[in-house]
Amino acid sequence: MPIIVNLDVVLAQRKMRLNDLADGVDITPQNLSVLKTGKARAIRFSTLEAICKHLNCQPGDILEYRAES
Numbered sequence: 001m002p003i004i005v006n007l008d009v010v011l012a013q014r015k016m017r018l019n020d021l022a023d024g025v026d027i028t029p030q031n032l033s034v035l036k037t038g039k040a041r042a043i044r045f046s047t048l049e050a051i052c053k054h055l056n057c058q059p060g061d062i063l064e065y066r067a068e069s
Contacts (some may be wrong), residue, residue, distance in 0.1 A: 002066050003065055005035060005040070006064055007051075009057055010062055014055055024054040025050040027050070027052075033035065039044055048062070
């Protein structure tokens with residue numbers, strides 16, 4: 001899939017654990033894990049907004065497009 005999820009990179013930059021983010025945005029750690037591993041097929045804008053607000057980042061910091069070769 002050409003969409004890459006860099007949530008683990010942003011979490012590492014913020015020295016934050018996945019469980020801390022889950023608590024902060026009121027999402028289950030399991031759902032965030034699915035997103036972090038790139039297995040999610042969709043994300044709600046409200047969820048993306050909550051993650052960006054909590055991490056003080058932009059959606060482009062978390063999601064990246066790479067064309068398939």
